[in-house]
Amino acid sequence: xxxxxxxxxxxxxxxxxxxxxxxxxxxxxxxxxxxxxxxxxxxxxxxxxxxxxxxxxxxxxxxxxxxxxxxxxxxxxxxxxxxxxxxxxxxxxxxxxxxxxxxxxxxxxxxxxxxxxxxxxxxxxxxxxxxxxxxxxxxxxxxxxxxxxxxxxxxxxxxxxxxxxxxxxxxxxxxxxxxxxxxxxx
Amino acid sequence: xxxxxxxxxxxxxxxxxxxxxxxxxxxxxxxxxxxxxxxxxxxxxxxxxxxxxxxxxxxxxxxxxxxxxxxxxxxxxxxxxxxxxxxxxxxxxxxxxxxxxxxxxxxxxxxxxxxxxxxxxxxxxxxxxxxxxxxxxxxxxxxxxx
Numbered sequence: 001x002x003x004x005x006x007x008x009x010x011x012x013x014x015x016x017x018x019x020x021x022x023x024x025x026x027x028x029x030x031x032x033x034x035x036x037x038x039x040x041x042x043x044x045x046x047x048x049x050x051x052x053x054x055x056x057x058x059x060x061x062x063x064x065x066x067x068x069x070x071x072x073x074x075x076x077x078x079x080x081x082x083x084x085x086x087x088x089x090x091x092x093x094x095x096x097x098x099x100x101x102x103x104x105x106x107x108x109x110x111x112x113x114x115x116x117x118x119x120x121x122x123x124x125x126x127x128x129x130x131x132x133x134x135x136x137x138x139x140x141x142x143x144x145x146x147x148x149x150x151x152x153x154x155x156x157x158x159x160x161x162x163x164x165x166x167x168x169x170x171x172x173x174x175x176x177x178x179x180x181x182x183x184x185x186x
Numbered sequence: 187x188x189x190x191x192x193x194x195x196x197x198x199x200x201x202x203x204x205x206x207x208x209x210x211x212x213x214x215x216x217x218x219x220x221x222x223x224x225x226x227x228x229x230x231x232x233x234x235x236x237x238x239x240x241x242x243x244x245x246x247x248x249x250x251x252x253x254x255x256x257x258x259x260x261x262x263x264x265x266x267x268x269x270x271x272x273x274x275x276x277x278x279x280x281x282x283x284x285x286x287x288x289x290x291x292x293x294x295x296x297x298x299x300x301x302x303x304x305x306x307x308x309x310x311x312x313x314x315x316x317x318x319x320x321x322x323x324x325x326x327x328x329x330x331x332x
Contacts, residue, residue, distance in 0.1 A: 090329065091209050092247070122210055122221055126302075130221035141221055143311070147302070151311045153220060157319055163311035 061115050070112045076121050077104060080129070094127035097146040104129040104144050107173050116181050133180055140180040142166060142173075152176050154183040187241045189285040195234065195278050200258035203233040204276060204288065205242040205324075207250040212323045218253050220315030226292035226299045232278065237286035239324060244284065251327030259320035260290065261313055266306040271295055274313065290317075 061069070080096055082088075089095040096104070104121070108131065111118060119134040128145035140154040150166035162183075166176040208222045231242035239252050263273040273293045281287045292299040292313070299305050 092250070093209065122219070125209070125222050125224045130219070132219055132221065139219070139315075141219065143221060149307055151307055153311050153315045155315055155319065157217075161312050161315050161319075163308040163315070165308060 066112055066115050069117050070108070073108060073118060073121050077101065077108065077129075080123065091123055093123055093125050094146060096123060096127070096129045096144075099148060100128040100144040100146050103150065103168065104131060106170070107131060107142060107144070107177075110170070110173050111177060114177065114181075116177060133184065135184055138184055140183055142176050142180070150176075152180065154180060187237070187244065187284055187286060189280050189282050192235070192280070192285055194280055198232070198257045198276055198278075199234070200256065202257050203239075203254050204230040204257060204290075205233070205237075205239045206230050206253045206255070206321060207242050207247050208253055209250055209327055209329055212251060212253075212326060214323055214326055216323045218318040218321045218323070220311065220318040223314040223318045223321075225310045225314050226302055226305045227289055230276065230288050230290060231284070231286040232276075232288045233286075235286065241284060241286055249327065249329040251323060252325040253321035254324050255317065255321045259317070261316040264309050264312060266309050268306075270306065272305060272309050272313070274317075 081101060083090070084095045108118070108121075111131070117133075118131045120132055122130050122132065124130045124143055124145060126143075126145055127147070128143060130141050130143045132141035133139070137157045138155070139157055140152065142150070142152045144150050148168070150168055150172070151163060152166050153161060153163045155161045164176070164179065166172050206223075206228075208218060210218075210222050212218065229242075231237055231239070233239075239254060242252060243250055257276055260274050260276060263271050265271050271294075273296075274290055275293065276288050276290050279287050279289045292305050292310075294304055302310070
């Protein structure tokens with residue numbers, strides 16, 4: 001039995017924002033897009049419905065794989081926080097604010113829930129945190145600025161650059177993640 | 187690199203290289219990410235008049251990386267949803283201890299922007315990414331990451 005985490009409108013304070021989905025292998029692929037490892041498969045039962053493990057593409061990441069990929073990203077965020085709290089921020093850019101660290105954590109948490117993997121996290125030269133994605137020539141990022149603004153961009157690195165605003169809400173984060181995911185899946 | 191009374195030179199050839207100092211982990215020859223570019227204005231050093239790339243690290247930034255780009259790769263004008271046109275231009279701003287110091291400025295309907303809030307967020311975001319993609323790392327950053 002397995003479960004797939006999908007996008008819902010519930011808040012982070014709510015119980016797991018998941019539901020069991022009757023789905024075939026192809027439906028999973030249709031939902032998440034070819035070539036992108038972006039569905040999280042869990043092994044416990046929930047509500048009704050069943051999905052056999054062997055129906056799921058073996059290449060889809062397990063919880064352990066998701067953890068392995070996200071652990072260094074969490075560590076990096078923790079490193080930023082530790083440096084700031086100890087007064088040891090060594091960069092010339094402004095350190096990320098409590099606000100930008102908090103929002104970056106929420107977005108990272110959401111990304112781990114849907115198993116959509118960032119390539120890295122970096123302080124922004126503008127002051128804030130950037131979560132970026134790279135695959136081949138394609139690039140995208142979601143940037144949380146100390147000013148309170150959230151912005152994203154997708155680029156094929158061949159002239160097609162599409163910046164966008166991200167609403168400061170869980171729905172906004174989900175929309176941004178979906179937009180980036182669809183960009184890479186296209 | 188000292189000015190020594192040399193005059194301001196407003197002329198930039200499109201092929202002239204500009205040098206930008208940055209923080210972050212990049213390989214030699216890589217392009218930057220927009221996340222590493224500042225806006226609406228930021229310092230660079232120009233190559234003309236014997237400007238070496240390393241001058242952009244003097245005096246306080248010796249451990250940072252250097253990315254190079256040409257004047258012609260500065261993005262062209264962009265129009266926001268409100269039909270406001272933004273453009274960018276490099277200006278020579280010589281300093282006594284850094285004659286090659288220059289600045290990239292953002293203009294809103296032809297007027298220089300001095301505050302970030304004057305520039306459309308998405309225009310700024312697009313500009314930073316577009317320029318970053320034209321920047322080539324010629325010296326890696328050796329600064330210890332926080």
